[in-house]
Amino acid sequence: MRSHILGKIELDRTRLAKDLGYLASVPTVEEEYDEFSNGFWKNIPLWNATGEGEDRLYRDVPGSAIATEHAARVPYLREIVQTVFVGDRLKMARTRNLKNAVVIPHRDFVELDQDVDRYFRTFMVLEDSPQAFHSNEDTVIHMRPGEIWFLDAATVHAAINFSEHSRQSLCIDFAFDGGFDEKEIFADPTVYDPGATPEIVTRKPFTQEHRDRILSLSKVIERQNFRDLLFLLSKVHFTYDVHPGDAYDWLVEIAKKADDEKMVVKAEQIREFAMEARALHDRFSL
Ligand code: YCP
Ligand code: CO
Structure with a gap:
């Protein structure tokens, strides 16, 4: 199952702007996964394994993720996480901004359980950034603000922002014990509306x-x-x-x-x- 759109929400620009302001004010530190990128790549955990605001490590969490001090400072994003998605399978929620930088092709979850089908990563871009793209295997995608994507991070993927326009995003991870249906991640069933046409990038032939x-x-x-x-x-x-x-x-x-x-x-x-x-x-x- 490759990356695809799960649904879409209408973002409230005014409320979002305040949260983005807070995220910008958080000091940048050495990133957990620095070796994967060459430029500005800022990850801020809102929910994670420990509830600590500096803990950027993605790992298996028994039970549900814990809110960090950052979650309290971004009320709009907190509301999205808590009303759109179910809490009991939530393993991490973090904002990820990429500017003038590339994330090298990689596969996630290789350091975790061998059964990678347990992991379900969603990704939502919060800002319109025309020069920012994701790739997954043979497809390059431009995600539009508000689209909720399943990001197939277990297969080969990469990301880039060719510009310095902020591409703030919200990345939410779930994990299940056995089989599950993707719509189970939504607390609000009306948001689940797969099948929308994504913006796929047409690339030049490689000779x-x-x-x-x-x-x-x-x-x-x-x-x-x-x-x-x-x-x-x-x-x-x-x-x-x-x-x-x-x-x-x-x-x-x-x-x-x-x-x-x-x-x-x-x-x-x-x-x-x-x-x-x-x-x-x-x-x-x-
Ligand atoms: C993660 N895994 O899952 C990281 C991102 C590559 C390794 C960079 O958050
Ligand atoms: Co990844």
Whole structure:
């Protein structure tokens, strides 16, 4: 089941503006998942495993998530979380803003239970940001404000904001013990209205010539720009019709062509880390 629209709510811009003001005022800190992004990526937990405002780690929570001090400061978002969605399966609710930054292709939940079908992540963009996109496997999406998306984070996905226009969003995670129907996440059944037509981005064809040009980065790559190249390669699939995961294959190939064994190993490690396996507290240094 790939990412799709679950429903839509009409956002109250006036009330939202006050909450956005608070979120902007929260000091930026070193992020839990910093290695996945290259620019401004600010995550603020409203509900999480501990109720602590600094706890940004996504993990399994016995029972329901606990509200943090931030939830009290964003009454409109708190109301959305509590009236639109059911509380008992709620595992995390956080705002996530991305500006002038890319989140590298990855799969989530690989550090958690093997049965990833238990996890159900929703995503709602709160601000109109025309240059912000999500990808999931072979699709690039522009999410419009108020649309409630199922984000299939267990498969390969990435995100980008090519601009500095704020793309504040609300990401809400649920987990179930056994089988479930997606409409079970809604406390307000009238919000569940799947089947709306999403805004899918039409991408340019990806040609052999383009691939060759990318691989010629072997003439440029060195330890000091390895990280930059990973972010550069992670952006390609948003514009050209190619799978997000190809970024890692190119990086490995580029390092091989440059004949630098250490960089080949590093490229293979980051591919493994982002896409296949990592432990809960594992972090990667690029
Ligand atoms: C999360 N998992 O699920 C993070 C985001 C990649 C790892 C970045 O919140
Ligand atoms: Co993710």
